[in-house]
Amino acid sequence: MAEVSVEVSATDCTDLAKVLVRADPGGALAAALDVPFGRAVRDGNDALVVRTAPDAWLLLAAADLATPLVRRVEALGAGEFASVVDVTHGHALARLTGTTAAVVLAKLCAIDLADPATPDGNTFRSLVAGVAVTVVRDDARPGRLTAGSAGATPAGGRDARPGRLTVSPTASLASLDRSDALGSAGATPAGGRDAERERSYLLLCDRSYRQYLRDVLTDAGEEFGLAWT
Amino acid sequence: MVLLPCPHCGPRDAAEFGYVGERAARPDPGAATPQQWRGYLYLRRNPAGWADELWLHRAGCGRYLAMSRHTVTGDIRAVRDAATGGAD
Amino acid sequence: MRLDGQPGEVIHRGTPLTFTWNGRPYPAFAGDTIGSALAAAGERVFSRSLKYHRPRGLLTADGNDPGCLVQVDGEPNVRGAHRRVSAGMAVTAQGVWPSLRFDLKALNRLAGPALSTGFYYKTFIRPRRLWPYYERVLRRFSPGGRVPSPSSPAGRYEHRYAHPDVLVAGGGPAGMAAALAAAEAGARVMLVDDQPALGGHLRWGGPDGLAALAQLRAAVAAAGGIEVLTDSVVTGQYEGGLVAVVQHGLPGLTERLVKARPRQLVAAAGLIERPYVIAGNDLPGVMLSTAVRRLINLYAVRPGARAVVFTANDDGTAAAADLARAGVDVRRVVDARDGGDIVRVRGRGGVRAVECGDGSVVRCDLLVTAVGWTAPTGLLTMTGGRAAYRAGAARFVPTELPDGVLATGGLVGDGTLAELIGHGRAVGQAAARRAGRTAPASPVPDLVPAPHPELFAGRTNGFVDFTEDVSTKDLAAAVAEGYDSIELVKRYTTATMGPTQGKLEAVNTIAVVAAATGRGIPETGTTTARPPYAPVSLGALAGRNYQPVRRSPMHDWHVAHGATPLVAGAWIRPDHYGDPAGEVRAVRQGVGIIDVTPLGKFELRGPHIPDLLELLYVNRWRKLAVGAVRYGVMCTEDGVVFDDGVTGRLGEHRYLLTATSSGAEAVGEWLERWLQTERAHWRVHVVPMTDAYASINVAGPRSRELVRRLTTGIDLSPEAFPYMRVRLGEVAGVPDCVVWRIGFTGELSYELHVPAGNGLRVWEALLATGVDLGVRPFGVEAQRILRLEKGHLVVGQDTDGLTQAYSAGLDWAIKMDKDDFVGKPELAWQRVRDGQVVLVGLQPADPELVPPESSQLVEGDRRIVGRITSSRFSPTLDRSIALGFVAPDLAEPGTVVTMLLPDGRRLPARVMPQLAHVDPEGKRLHG
Amino acid sequence: MKLRRSLPRPARYSGFGLLRHALGGAPWPPVWRRHDLRDRYDVVVIGGGVHGLATAYYLAANHGVNNVAVLERGYLGGGASGRNTAIIRSNYLTPEGVAFYHRSVRLYESLAADLNFNVMFSQRGHLTLAHTDSALRTMRWRAEVNKLQGVDSSLVGRSEIGSLVPHLDVSDRPRFPILGGLWHPPGGIVRHDAVVWGYARGADAAGVHLHQDTEVVGIDVTGGRVQGVRTNRGRIAAPAVVACTAGWASTVCDLAGVALPITTFPLQAAVTEPVRPFLDTVVVSGTRHVYVSQTDRGELVFGAAVDPFPSYSSRGSLEFTEGVAAHVLELMPALAPVRILRQWAGLCDMTPDFSPVMGPTPVEGFYVDVGWGTYGFKAGPVAGETMASLVATGKTPDLIAPFDLARFTDGRLVGERGAAAVGH
Ligand SMILES: Cc1cc2nc3c(=O)[nH]c(=O)nc-3n(C[C@H](O)[C@H](O)[C@H](O)COP(=O)(O)OP(=O)(O)OC[C@H]3O[C@@H](n4cnc5c(N)ncnc54)[C@H](O)[C@@H]3O)c2cc1C
Ligand SMILES: NC(=O)c1ccc[n+]([C@@H]2O[C@H](COP(=O)([O-])OP(=O)(O)OC[C@H]3O[C@@H](n4cnc5c(N)ncnc54)[C@H](O)[C@@H]3O)[C@@H](O)[C@H]2O)c1
Numbered sequence A: 001m002a003e004v005s006v007e008v009s010a011t012d013c014t015d016l017a018k019v020l021v022r023a024d025p026g027g028a029l030a031a032a033l034d035v036p037f038g039r040a041v042r043d044g045n046d047a048l049v050v051r052t053a054p055d056a057w058l059l060l061a062a063a064d065l066a067t068p069l070v071r072r073v074e075a076l077g078a079g080e081f082a083s084v085v086d087v088t089h090g091h092a093l094a095r096l097t098g099t100t101a102a103v104v105l106a107k108l109c110a111i112d113l114a115d116p117a118t119p120d121g122n123t124f125r126s127l128v129a130g131v132a133v134t135v136v137r138d139d140a141r142p143g144r145l146t147a148g149s150a151g152a153t154p155a156g157g158r159d160a161r162p163g164r165l166t167v168s169p170t171a172s173l174a175s176l177d178r179s180d181a182l183g184s185a186g187a188t189p190a191g192g193r194d195a196e197r198e199r200s201y202l203l204l205c206d207r208s209y210r211q212y213l214r215d216v217l218t219d220a221g222e223e224f225g226l227a228w229t
Numbered sequence B: 001m002v003l004l005p006c007p008h009c010g011p012r013d014a015a016e017f018g019y020v021g022e023r024a025a026r027p028d029p030g031a032a033t034p035q036q037w038r039g040y041l042y043l044r045r046n047p048a049g050w051a052d053e054l055w056l057h058r059a060g061c062g063r064y065l066a067m068s069r070h071t072v073t074g075d076i077r078a079v080r081d082a083a084t085g086g087a088d
Numbered sequence C: 001m002r003l004d005g006q007p008g009e010v011i012h013r014g015t016p017l018t019f020t021w022n023g024r025p026y027p028a029f030a031g032d033t034i035g036s037a038l039a040a041a042g043e044r045v046f047s048r049s050l051k052y053h054r055p056r057g058l059l060t061a062d063g064n065d066p067g068c069l070v071q072v073d074g075e076p077n078v079r080g081a082h083r084r085v086s087a088g089m090a091v092t093a094q095g096v097w098p099s100l101r102f103d104l105k106a107l108n109r110l111a112g113p114a115l116s117t118g119f120y121y122k123t124f125i126r127p128r129r130l131w132p133y134y135e136r137v138l139r140r141f142s143p144g145g146r147v148p149s150p151s152s153p154a155g156r157y158e159h160r161y162a163h164p165d166v167l168v169a170g171g172g173p174a175g176m177a178a179a180l181a182a183a184e185a186g187a188r189v190m191l192v193d194d195q196p197a198l199g200g201h202l203r204w205g206g207p208d209g210l211a212a213l214a215q216l217r218a219a220v221a222a223a224g225g226i227e228v229l230t231d232s233v234v235t236g237q238y239e240g241g242l243v244a245v246v247q248h249g250l251p252g253l254t255e256r257l258v259k260a261r262p263r264q265l266v267a268a269a270g271l272i273e274r275p276y277v278i279a280g281n282d283l284p285g286v287m288l289s290t291a292v293r294r295l296i297n298l299y300a301v302r303p304g305a306r307a308v309v310f311t312a313n314d315d316g317t318a319a320a321a322d323l324a325r326a327g328v329d330v331r332r333v334v335d336a337r338d339g340g341d342i343v344r345v346r347g348r349g350g351v352r353a354v355e356c357g358d359g360s361v362v363r364c365d366l367l368v369t370a371v372g373w374t375a376p377t378g379l380l381t382m383t384g385g386r387a388a389y390r391a392g393a394a395r396f397v398p399t400e401l402p403d404g405v406l407a408t409g410g411l412v413g414d415g416t417l418a419e420l421i422g423h424g425r426a427v428g429q430a431a432a433r434r435a436g437r438t439a440p441a442s443p444v445p446d447l448v449p450a451p452h453p454e455l456f457a458g459r460t461n462g463f464v465d466f467t468e469d470v471s472t473k474d475l476a477a478a479v480a481e482g483y484d485s486i487e488l489v490k491r492y493t494t495a496t497m498g499p500t501q502g503k504l505e506a507v508n509t510i511a512v513v514a515a516a517t518g519r520g521i522p523e524t525g526t527t528t529a530r531p532p533y534a535p536v537s538l539g540a541l542a543g544r545n546y547q548p549v550r551r552s553p554m555h556d557w558h559v560a561h562g563a564t565p566l567v568a569g570a571w572i573r574p575d576h577y578g579d580p581a582g583e584v585r586a587v588r589q590g591v592g593i594i595d596v597t598p599l600g601k602f603e604l605r606g607p608h609i610p611d612l613l614e615l616l617y618v619n620r621w622r623k624l625a626v627g628a629v630r631y632g633v634m635c636t637e638d639g640v641v642f643d644d645g646v647t648g649r650l651g652e653h654r655y656l657l658t659a660t661s662s663g664a665e666a667v668g669e670w671l672e673r674w675l676q677t678e679r680a681h682w683r684v685h686v687v688p689m690t691d692a693y694a695s696i697n698v699a700g701p702r703s704r705e706l707v708r709r710l711t712t713g714i715d716l717s718p719e720a721f722p723y724m725r726v727r728l729g730e731v732a733g734v735p736d737c738v739v740w741r742i743g744f745t746g747e748l749s750y751e752l753h754v755p756a757g758n759g760l761r762v763w764e765a766l767l768a769t770g771v772d773l774g775v776r777p778f779g780v781e782a783q784r785i786l787r788l789e790k791g792h793l794v795v796g797q798d799t800d801g802l803t804q805a806y807s808a809g810l811d812w813a814i815k816m817d818k819d820d821f822v823g824k825p826e827l828a829w830q831r832v833r834d835g836q837v838v839l840v841g842l843q844p845a846d847p848e849l850v851p852p853e854s855s856q857l858v859e860g861d862r863r864i865v866g867r868i869t870s871s872r873f874s875p876t877l878d879r880s881i882a883l884g885f886v887a888p889d890l891a892e893p894g895t896v897v898t899m900l901l902p903d904g905r906r907l908p909a910r911v912m913p914q915l916a917h918v919d920p921e922g923k924r925l926h927g
Numbered sequence D: 001m002k003l004r005r006s007l008p009r010p011a012r013y014s015g016f017g018l019l020r021h022a023l024g025g026a027p028w029p030p031v032w033r034r035h036d037l038r039d040r041y042d043v044v045v046i047g048g049g050v051h052g053l054a055t056a057y058y059l060a061a062n063h064g065v066n067n068v069a070v071l072e073r074g075y076l077g078g079g080a081s082g083r084n085t086a087i088i089r090s091n092y093l094t095p096e097g098v099a100f101y102h103r104s105v106r107l108y109e110s111l112a113a114d115l116n117f118n119v120m121f122s123q124r125g126h127l128t129l130a131h132t133d134s135a136l137r138t139m140r141w142r143a144e145v146n147k148l149q150g151v152d153s154s155l156v157g158r159s160e161i162g163s164l165v166p167h168l169d170v171s172d173r174p175r176f177p178i179l180g181g182l183w184h185p186p187g188g189i190v191r192h193d194a195v196v197w198g199y200a201r202g203a204d205a206a207g208v209h210l211h212q213d214t215e216v217v218g219i220d221v222t223g224g225r226v227q228g229v230r231t232n233r234g235r236i237a238a239p240a241v242v243a244c245t246a247g248w249a250s251t252v253c254d255l256a257g258v259a260l261p262i263t264t265f266p267l268q269a270a271v272t273e274p275v276r277p278f279l280d281t282v283v284v285s286g287t288r289h290v291y292v293s294q295t296d297r298g299e300l301v302f303g304a305a306v307d308p309f310p311s312y313s314s315r316g317s318l319e320f321t322e323g324v325a326a327h328v329l330e331l332m333p334a335l336a337p338v339r340i341l342r343q344w345a346g347l348c349d350m351t352p353d354f355s356p357v358m359g360p361t362p363v364e365g366f367y368v369d370v371g372w373g374t375y376g377f378k379a380g381p382v383a384g385e386t387m388a389s390l391v392a393t394g395k396t397p398d399l400i401a402p403f404d405l406a407r408f409t410d411g412r413l414v415g416e417r418g419a420a421a422v423g424h
């Protein structure tokens, strides 16, 4: 029998480091992080900086990087009232990837996932199967932030894009990938199903919902043979 | 489902929000008479028209919002983050 | 009778199949509806009417057919003239006894006149005691199919969200044209039609229609960006522009509810043909022109042998032509436009003759009427659109569309096919433009309803509402009795309240009421259209019915070790592991561990934390040293106890606040509320940490020993780490743990907050390390007993929605000398008010007796003077213990109160000197 | 229109009467008549729902006060009284509440005979399901208070529940398994429109003027005393005005300058297509926010808790039917193919303690009978009886004394949330 093409897969990435930053949106730390609300940007140190609220950021990084990340960010905000808290253990994290990832998610979540509304690099917090979930569309390097691994960069993806800013690793967590330039505004069918493009979403929720999130994604993805990797 | 405009997140399903109540000034707890205090606790304008309300974008940005909402038509004429003062 | 091949037929003659009707096998072809297959086999009666149990047959031959509601396997009220047959399907008639053919309930007909409108209200009044028996009889006559048996397997349903730019409801020529034009402009389009294929009336409308249909279908298939949903019905538009679509016929799914939020909705639902109201109009064999055209052209079924056609429009004429082509003997065409009329249909169990206005009687077995159309404006008015009566066209037309909605096709007006398509295209372009696409701004051409005679009801008394059995006479009687507004008529007669919801009968109802009141149709007005536009199954509405569940990191361990689950809000917790009393003893004598992960936890950062705590708790916080812990009680502004918990100071500007498991979410929001609204200038960050820590309480005299074996970096000696202190350190090799010395159980105990990913590791390490200490896991039930022995109150159990802090015995915590705190004024007044109930410890005189919680305390016959809020058998004291509220005059220790048990016994209990039953001095705790 | 001096007795309804009318073909006389507006009434009742009509009826029937007008903005019973799920019960939580609703159930039991109008009160039993320990505890509390007040009410276990309602899933499978229930045999349902029409017919017969399409747009108050009302049809002088306007209580009382502890929330309901009788009792699940009964016509009538935010709009939401369906299927999974036919909403005047507000106001002569929230239909008869007594005699009946408006300024709330938050 021919190979079964898996249209969508999911990975549990709960072990990744997560650091919450709370700071004045008008302050120095906010300026250094330089990620607008609703966007997620990769910094020079392989952390994904997700702006989750007007005064909050969530940094995702490889599993062992929480403590250095906290220190680094604390240094950025020295002198102002800011809180940097390691919340690695507070959240479950899953990555949903595939050509039908958006269709699967559209069974669970009311937000428009089509490109014009939720292009690559966008993030929102909304209800997914009744639970508040932070969703990050992160197509370009689906292999980058997975369970525990820091490196494994897949072929293609955003890295290959010309014009990428290079920032020295010691520099601030300034934006690396200004994803504004990304994401085509091309028409997708009304249901958001786009057979050509592979998409990838990070889904972050309170840790106690870890199994629940897994169960609902499995259920919603059954139609497309969703497999957990 | 009704869409509510969050000043941060944009229009979202009402299911993501929590209605807190009409906004009312808290009397000085040291000086208030029982009548004044209980007016604050219990009496409501409950207008069939524009109401000044406090909402929480619970499953979104987590911010409290001051909203001027029409209780008959559902229109919203003003909304802002409750932490930022502003024309009420 | 089945005809030879028809050009537009949708049956697949190559795929014959068999299904059963009332237990007997019937042939059909794939593509047949239940109704068409039965009609092809010569059946004419499919159901019995609601009140009089009159035989009913096909009337509209589509999903609205009131005569063809049938039971299909376990599914009641299936639209038999819409549902496709499948092999082996078991179809039965509904609500008949003993059989459809011989229905004894038809005896009701004899009582006919007495069963007139409102008869229920006028009878069975006396004697009162007989009413329940009457009622039982009435219920026996209620209509409808049977619900499946409790054990029958459920179907599979799901939901999906969609965000098309344009959603087109109705896939007739106008709708298809609109979808095409919108898609050409780059809009993402969802095109929805409730029929199994696109085409609307073109499907059965003759050769020209079929040719045009083929073109349109090809264009839709070729266009990019149109998602076509057939066999799918738009069931309504809701506030916020939400459009619900129920999709049928998907592989592996019973139904799917699509929740679409289009930027524009285009309503292109076409028209619904209206029946004519005269005597005998419900006899099997009376059909609408569209019904016979569907039967002939789609299903190749000859609807009768000899027909009379009564028409007021071209569709009737076309139907007559179709009939003739199908070999039906068309005995007479009575044309209303030439002054023709029909007065009465004669027959019993079926049409036998039609009595015409000129007095002639024409024998036939089929009466076809074509007397006009109803525009399904309900789809628009249910979200705020308006419709008005257009006398010249004899129908209501939309006059005001809701925001974000456009309409085209028959819903708006009539025209040639080219005009319909032209209008549809222009509307489609407009929709695309409104959705933000660029489309040519061609003007939308006029589409006006064609002139039509006003033909609603003839001179004789006929059925207006077929599913409710409401006649002209009933409506007139209601008006005469004073129920003269359309809303009252509706409610008194139930006209339009049945399964078709007025789609067929609303306008006729209005017309008859208008005639009876002399008020005219516009003044009479319509009743309110409400969703759903078409009935929706509970299964589709529920979808997958996901129910969030929260689990602690140790959840699987509990399950593997035989824990009985306890549903606690969203959490599942171990209630006990088989022996709660044994678990209690383990804690009192050795050491036990409990998973308390759901405990609310918040990390607070910032300089204004003491201000916040002072404001939100009734007690004092300013002097809390680093490493110290305090218990706090929160009230709402009305002085009612809201939550309690301990807070520890971990650093200069860093605190960890805990809240009850059930109150965690509300407390988090409460903190944010004060910080974001009333005290926005305070610098405090609240970080929810409930899920970040697995929480384990280690309790019992040997807890210190157990914890000592696993901790590094913390001096556990009583001097270095006394009661109500908190430390940071490493437990079982896990860094960043928070170790509290607190005790809800009344024992020496430590609460460990472990980074959640390591929760299970620490849990297992505690059990492994403490074997020699007799360590045991204990569950929520043991904890409840332990805390009750210790007299700790549980907010929400030992308090209720009106319990103010003084009643809860929290006097010691309340610091009235603070300038302000939430709830202070009310508590100040409560303190000086008389008659406040008080929470006390209680012990039944009979130590074996555990009074059920909520047993009342009474005085005399029925005066309530208190209630038991918590009670358990204490394994430690070997007797029953309780907490309860008592009136203030009974609060004196030693007072004997009377408990009234649910079984009626009245037994004494004694008021204790304090809430704690075990170790009131707190020696064990402090040890 | 000329007013007739002597009032004709309405034709009596009975099986014989029905036959006579059917055979003789004589039409039934109107149940109520239209009148011109008088410029003065002894009592003006605002609101033609069950409360307003019952108040007017008892004023005339019990106290001989019949120069009374009921002013209704729309059609009779077009407010919450025409759109409620018609559940009648008395298994409340507070002794005050239980005594009050108990009297109402008693009145309902004889209402058909008293009004000579069959209101189809069906005492089929009312079953509230508990899915949590705390719900069970509250139910036992209710049962104990109920019994002390002579109300039949008791806790039942799973097996009894399973035999009362075979379609309920009483296994451990559901996410929130059924642990037990509160069984209240005298509870049941009534034909809500019939109650409204029965009172209207009775009031009309006793001389009360029922004015439909008559909206109160102003209330005249001078010197702290009510003088009358202004309507879209003209001014009416009256020494006593009673507001029975439920969802619109705040807007109407605002006209008299009376502030209320009320917020208006929509409450939604839905019916299914008829199915053969299979559900003999009213089934309620507070934890799962849903309740259901089957009418004699076979439809299932569903209700839930009020909408999550206030509104004066009576449009229904998809969210509501989704929630109802999800919860009903959790309880009775076999109902998946049953279809919802129609959904609607009514307005509920919610108070902080889930108890009504009845009695005098700071404006002399201006009375309120409001705050009926989601539970006031069952209270129609007793509220009418007691309000009529108060207005006619000036003395507050004991049954309603605890529910006065002043309790909010005095801090004497009557906490019924535990028994009334379910939404009926
Ligand atoms: C969906 C739903 C389900 C419910 N289920 C139950 C239940 O099962 N059991 C139960 O006991 N209760 C139930 N209730 C509550 C119950 O329906 C109400 O509490 C009760 O009907 C209130 O009756 P009323 O006569 O006070 O008010 P209404 O019936 O609302 O009458 C008030 C009237 O005042 C009129 N009005 C308003 N303003 C003016 C004005 N300015 N001038 C003139 N007229 C005016 C309105 O038009 C209205 O007709 C339910 C309510 C709803 C909405
Ligand atoms: N409709 C007729 O029976 C008929 C007959 C002869 C001529 N005409 C002419 O054609 C015009 C109608 O053409 P049209 O394209 O507007 O209508 P149409 O009747 O051809 O097509 C409307 C389609 O919408 C579907 N529909 C209706 N409500 C729906 C819902 N809620 N969800 C999903 N699908 C739904 C119908 O089943 C139908 O397939 C009329 O104005 C008339 O001039 C119509």
Ligand SMILES: Cc1cc2nc3c(=O)[nH]c(=O)nc-3n(C[C@H](O)[C@H](O)[C@H](O)COP(=O)(O)O)c2cc1C
Pocket (backbone or CB within 6 Å): C496, C497, C498, C501, C527, C528, C530, D082, D083, D084, D085, D086, D192, D271, D299, D301, D314, D341, D342, D343, D344, D345
């Ligand atoms: C107990 C009850 C049962 C009802 N049953 C039906 C019904 O079988 N069919 C129907 O169409 N409407 C039914 N309704 C709803 C009414 O048609 C109507 O929607 C409701 O009274 C609200 O009025 P409105 O929709 O005109 O605003 C019922 C209403 C109630 C309160």
Ligand SMILES: [Zn+2]
Pocket (backbone or CB within 6 Å): B006, B007, B008, B009, B010, B057, B060, B061, B062, B063
């Ligand atoms: Zn927001």
